[in-house]
Amino acid sequence: ELKVEQNPLFLSMQEGKNYTIYCNYSTTSDRLYWYRQDPGKSLESLFVLLSNGAVKQEGRLMASLDTKARLSTLHITAAVHDLSATYFCAVDILGGSEKLVFGKGTKLTVNP
């Protein structure tokens, strides 16, 4: 059974600081997704990582994937308050299934 673990689950940081959220998964996978969820809202797709060494950047967020270590990171650079949200990673079960397994999410709060 594929397990996906995120840490930390809660992150409080000051504006302007950098931090990294980690996503570990237990079995081989060929796709990893990062989503953002604002309170009371739905999940918004941020990144899709498709291969070992993949790196994608959008604004102050950068995601990377190491399939050998079964690890993805979401790096936040010079955080701003608008980044406050819950971030989820989700892993595709290898084999062409439509099934995604989600981590528990990291609730990020950026304080002024």
Added chain:
Amino acid sequence: ETGVTQTPRHLVMGMTNKKSLKCEQHLGHNAMYWYKQSAKKPLELMFVYNFKEQTENNSVPSRFSPECPNSSHLFLHLHTLQPEDSALYLCASSQDSGGGTDTQYFGPGTRLTVL
């Protein structure tokens, strides 16, 4: 309407009621999903439909009954629910290209409270 829409957005029901959740996707996708999001638990996949055929039932109790009349519409019929079924129910859709899961696009969710 664009993207994935869900109705109602909020629902309060008693344990003996029967209600239905509706999801519609306007993205031309061929796969649709129901997820349950509870406090303190990871997002749980409930059902997957691909080209209107159910391809995944993640050991969901029979008091939840999905229906997919076409690739654009997905329903979740609810009956004799329990208070622990209170949660946010999210619908999603994706384009299944046969080579693995494509990005899933989520609806706004239905906040369900069972009294």
